[in-house]
Amino acid sequence: xxxxxHILVMILIYGILTLxxxxxxxxxxxxxxxQAAFYGIGAYASTLLxxxxxxxxxxxxxxxxxxxxxxxxxxxxxxxxKGDYFVLATLGFQIIVFxxxxxxxxxxxxxxxxxxxxxxxxxxxxxSTPFHYFIFSGIFFLIVFLFFKKLYNSPYGRVLKSIREDxxxxxxxxxxxxxxxxxxxxxxxxxxAISGSLYATYVTYIDPTSFTLDESIFIASIVILGGSGNxxxxxIGVAFMIILPEFLRFLGLPDTIAPNxxxxxxxxxxxxxxxxxxxxxxxxxxxx
Amino acid sequence: xxxxxxVNGIITGSxxxxxxxxxxxxxxxxxxxxxxxxxxxxxxSYAYYFFYRxxxxxxxxxxxxxxxxxxxxxxxxxxxxxxxxxxxxxxPMISLISSxxxxxxxxxxxxxxxxxxxxxxYSGIQPSYNFGSxxxxxxxxxxxxxxxxxxxxxxxxxxxxxxxxLIMAFSNNPELLSSVGVNIFNLRIIIFIxxxxxxxxxxxxxxxxxxxxxxxxxxxxxxxxVSLIVGGVGKFNTAALGGFLIGIIQSLxxxxxxxxxxxxITFLILIIFLLFKPEGIxxxxxxxxxx
Amino acid sequence: MNVIRxxxxxxxxxxxxxxxxxxxxxxxxxxxxLIGPNGAGKTTIFNLISGFIKVDExxxxxxxxxxxxxxxxxxxRKGIGRIFQDIRVFKKLTVLENVLLGKSNIGENPYxxxxxxxxxxxxxxxxxxxxxxxxxxxGLEGMENTPGENLxxxxxxxxxxxxxxxxxxEVFLLDEPTAGIHPEIVKKFIELMRKIVENGKTIIFIxxxxxxxSEIADWLFFLKEGEIYDMGKPGDILGNEExxxxxxxxxxxxx
Numbered sequence: 019x020x021x022x023x024h025i026l027v028m029i030l031i032y033g034i035l036t037l038x039x040x041x042x043x044x045x046x047x048x049x050x051x052x053q054a055a056f057y058g059i060g061a062y063a064s065t066l067l068x069x070x071x072x073x074x075x076x077x078x079x080x081x082x083x084x085x086x087x088x089x090x091x092x093x094x095x096x097x098x099x100k101g102d103y104f105v106l107a108t109l110g111f112q113i114i115v116f117x118x119x120x121x122x123x124x125x126x127x128x129x130x131x132x133x134x135x136x137x138x139x140x141x142x143x144x145x146s147t148p149f150h151y152f153i154f155s156g157i158f159f160l161i162v163f164l165f166f167k168k169l170y171n172s173p174y175g176r177v178l179k180s181i182r183e184d185x186x187x188x189x190x191x192x193x194x195x196x197x198x199x200x201x202x203x204x205x206x207x208x209x210x211a212i213s214g215s216l217y218a219t220y221v222t223y224i225d226p227t228s229f230t231l232d233e234s235i236f237i238a239s240i241v242i243l244g245g246s247g248n249x250x251x252x253x254i255g256v257a258f259m260i261i262l263p264e265f266l267r268f269l270g271l272p273d274t275i276a277p278n279x280x281x282x283x284x285x286x287x288x289x290x291x292x293x294x295x296x297x298x299x300x301x302x303x304x305x306x
Numbered sequence: 307x308x309x310x311x312x313v314n315g316i317i318t319g320s321x322x323x324x325x326x327x328x329x330x331x332x333x334x335x336x337x338x339x340x341x342x343x344x345x346x347x348x349x350x351s352y353a354y355y356f357f358y359r360x361x362x363x364x365x366x367x368x369x370x371x372x373x374x375x376x377x378x379x380x381x382x383x384x385x386x387x388x389x390x391x392x393x394x395x396x397x398p399m400i401s402l403i404s405s406x407x408x409x410x411x412x413x414x415x416x417x418x419x420x421x422x423x424x425x426x427x428y429s430g431i432q433p434s435y436n437f438g439s440x441x442x443x444x445x446x447x448x449x450x451x452x453x454x455x456x457x458x459x460x461x462x463x464x465x466x467x468x469x470x471x472l473i474m475a476f477s478n479n480p481e482l483l484s485s486v487g488v489n490i491f492n493l494r495i496i497i498f499i500x501x502x503x504x505x506x507x508x509x510x511x512x513x514x515x516x517x518x519x520x521x522x523x524x525x526x527x528x529x530x531x532v533s534l535i536v537g538g539v540g541k542f543n544t545a546a547l548g549g550f551l552i553g554i555i556q557s558l559x560x561x562x563x564x565x566x567x568x569x570x571i572t573f574l575i576l577i578i579f580l581l582f583k584p585e586g587i588x589x590x591x592x593x594x595x596x597x
Numbered sequence: 598m599n600v601i602r603x604x605x606x607x608x609x610x611x612x613x614x615x616x617x618x619x620x621x622x623x624x625x626x627x628x629x630x631l632i633g634p635n636g637a638g639k640t641t642i643f644n645l646i647s648g649f650i651k652v653d654e655x656x657x658x659x660x661x662x663x664x665x666x667x668x669x670x671x672x673x674r675k676g677i678g679r680i681f682q683d684i685r686v687f688k689k690l691t692v693l694e695n696v697l698l699g700k701s702n703i704g705e706n707p708y709x710x711x712x713x714x715x716x717x718x719x720x721x722x723x724x725x726x727x728x729x730x731x732x733x734x735x736g737l738e739g740m741e742n743t744p745g746e747n748l749x750x751x752x753x754x755x756x757x758x759x760x761x762x763x764x765x766x767e768v769f770l771l772d773e774p775t776a777g778i779h780p781e782i783v784k785k786f787i788e789l790m791r792k793i794v795e796n797g798k799t800i801i802f803i804x805x806x807x808x809x810x811s812e813i814a815d816w817l818f819f820l821k822e823g824e825i826y827d828m829g830k831p832g833d834i835l836g837n838e839e840x841x842x843x844x845x846x847x848x849x850x851x852x
Binding site: 105106109114239286287296 | 387
Binding site: 168169172173174176177179180183184186187188189190191192193194195197198201205 | 647649668669670673674678679681685686687688689690694697698699701702703704705706707710717721760764
């Protein structure tokens, strides 16, 4: 039972990450390979405060603000660079952030990681069991989901879609495209911090190897496989990508080769989907 | 002791340059971000390892087979992924993602067959030469010499032969070429063969020097891409300049601070160039207009 | 009143002068036409005014403000709207969404969206009403939820016009607005154009249909190879033998 709850918690945490990238990819048409970097910054930011005794919630808010502001580092390239070059810039940023997390040992303890992260305390009640975390993450997931639902059905969501469709027409209608993109990045990266903070307090130990380029590619794959541009696609994607490895384990695949087989399946799926259904399993948006 | 670092930088730079040139060849002509090139790279050294260490074939035959395998995998990707995408007029983003998918498959397949850990082809101490206070190993010398030889042959091929000129024309205007009766698809085959050769040779050289693992291709390819951007997009030889520059800069970083900041500095340079000088040092500048 | 002025404006593309030292004035309350053979520079002038292309030389003024080389969204917000020759509706968005995008809403800023919920909702309701009005006006009533890509060419053009009207601009740059549209609707559209300029607005249009040009234009610029070959009242311009010869197909037009 605990095992199932653990899977569910990971689905919720990755679900929040996927929803955050969905904003950029499916609505803004921007493929970012930096999500893991912001996931990591969010995790470290709240962790460093929490282990100093600060309560979870103020730490979370701080980490959200920090990642939103740092999102400018990929928002700015998105204004100047097209397509492939933008993806390359986000890739570069991801590697730089990982390098800093890994090598700035005095701040982050580098590869040694930060152990013993206490759970969130709500009015003297400290979360400890997977069930607690399941409810806790579930609440955050719901909030994030409803937030994006409102966002996508709002004038802002409409304007974002118009930019995805035709930037030239949108600017001829007076839309301040740079500002709109900057907002998208600020929101997307801020939401990553929520996942980061939840992850840190759930696993109680973080180190930089959870926030690598491979992780960013994994998150991007979820969005691409499930489909972006609506709210259903990312959720299907997350459920699929998290359950698949467990399913393989269930089939009796030895743990030594399971990770490789899992990756091969992801790779094949990406190739097949791009060939036959580029909008993902139930997405709305074809990457351009 | 800076001279030792500089020499090290030039030697690593030669590998970056080789990968950069191979990547540039494909990008300049087909505008594909061939991420799977990292997988092609890894195939070369593992094939070499397989034929030499497992089947015990002679060294040079194994090397040749390693390079051939890289070429074959490169061509398979072209035929299975890029060519159909081109015919369907898919967007570059779709090719990019398919390429990532290919990379994931290739590298994990190799890991399944050969294991995730680092493998060494030659154990024991390498013979080395002294030039004053600078020490270089035999394999490093071979690396540099092979690279110079390859670069010169490549440049001669591009500038003097009709294929080479066609390829340069291709990068400017593929439609025009096909409308005058040139078979673009055959040209693409040649392009993928050449870049496959580069990847295969680089891979075998590095594997002989320090060994290999399934994941080494990606980090190398990334630096190759940086080399292309820094050296200059649009031209075919500028990635070599970029490769050497990055190699030297990395060595200087090691000399001044420590090896752990190499990646950070390399990609910082990438971002600075992307934002402020996207055409690179020697590349062709294009004016982008809205409409 | 002089609303738009081009002063010594030039622009080249790779060595070819698309617009060559052009001086033009556009007045409010007037419908001014840009006519001339293909490649004469008409759309380039629109692109220069609306900020999609930068000038090589010269200045562009909106009333007394220098708007040269400002970004398109700023120029649009100042009150200059345009439609494109290739229409550019948002294909995956519905008709209603397309028209709603014609006007800005404070809800387009996420800050306002969450902190001024009531105000945003009120503005949105008002905009939806206006949008429905314009959708009805151009004859697309009932198609509010149809995605742009499912409309015919003519319908897409009407949609782009509705979207433009939604913006309540002062200056309208219309690039071939009547091509492909049913004559009944064209009539309605011409009436609307007249009404708009009666209210003091400015219309500049590019047209190849000389019947329409002679019917509605108050003033014409005839462009050839990036320069103003001639300007004047439609009667004078269209009656000019030289111009008729340069711009083939004029001989059937009544002036």
